[in-house]
Each structure stands twice: as structure tokens, then as C-alpha cells.
Amino acid sequence: MATLHVTLELPEWDDPDEGYRSLQGNITREAVQQLFGEMKNELADTIRTELMEQIRAQVGNILTDVVETPIRKTNAYGEPIGKPVTLRELVMENAGHYLQESVRLTDGKPSSYSSDKPVTRLQYMTHIAVRAELEATFSKRIGQALDEAKAEIDTHLTAMVKDAIKARLKL
Secondary structure, eight states: OOOOOOOOOOOOOSSHHHHHHHHHHHHHHHHHHHHHHHHHHHHHHHHHHHHHHHHHHHHHHHHHHHHHSOEEEEOTTSOEEEEEEOHHHHHHHHHHHHHHSEEETTTOOBOOOGGGOEEEHHHHHHHHHHHHHHHHHHHHHHHHHHHHHHHHHHHHHHHHHHHHHHHHHHO
16 A cells, blocks of 8 residues: 655645635645656556557568568669569578678688688588587587696606605615
């Protein structure tokens, strides 16, 4: 349950009836402002949420129409060429061309030189992903092997030092 605290600074009145009416009006006005102020904020949030949902739904429908509506490619003069295709089909076609473009294996940049050992961009991306995974795996395993080798060497050196000290002390 909400609590309503009202603090009023009231002037002094010569006529008690006037003071009563003013006090009643001030209390009513303050109560209405506090009650409706909270309701106004809640109402604004509700309206904002509902409006955003409606906008998302309408924009989603518009985007679906844009992606699915066939369009025609044109030449430099604006004349239609080829058959109508959807934006989805154009994106897929361009993605295919992008992935099949020849790039250098060293840096993934486009290449037209045969000495660069070109590969497709898809091969380059696969190469980079596999190399990163192998490096992470080998780095972890090599680190473990080094730790084990250090521990083994430490154990053998400690034993050798102990044996050498014992041999010296027996002399």
C-alpha cells in the first residue's frame, strides 16, 4: 500500500472560512498532483511500450516485403536486364561471389598475382579458423608438457644433488 505524505505551507487568513476553503483546495490539489503524477508516468511507459511494439511489427512487415519483393537489375541506362530477383537472392548471390573471390593466403586480401598463392576467401577463412583452433589446442598441450617436463627435471636434479651431497659428506 502506498503512503501519501503532504507538506503544505499555508498563509494565515483573517476569515476562517476562507482559510478552510483554501486549505481544502490546497490539500486536494496536492493529492491530485501526487496521485496523477505517478499514474501519468505509468501511462507514459505503457504508451511508449505499446507504440514500440506496433512500430516493430510494422517495420518487420515492411522489411519482409522489401526482402521478398522481386526487383529488376538495370544497366547504366536504367533499362531492365535479366529476370526479377528478390533482395534475398541478390544477397545470397553476392555472398557467394565474395566467398569465391581469390585472396592471398598470407593476409586474406584480394590478389590477382599467381605468385601470391591465391585461395578463395572461404578457404582463407577456414584456414584462419583451423589455425587459431590448432594454436590454442597446441599451446595448451605444449604448456602442459613443459610443466610436466620441468617437474620431471626438477625431481631428477633434486635427486642428483642429494646424491652428490651425500657422496661428498661420506668422504
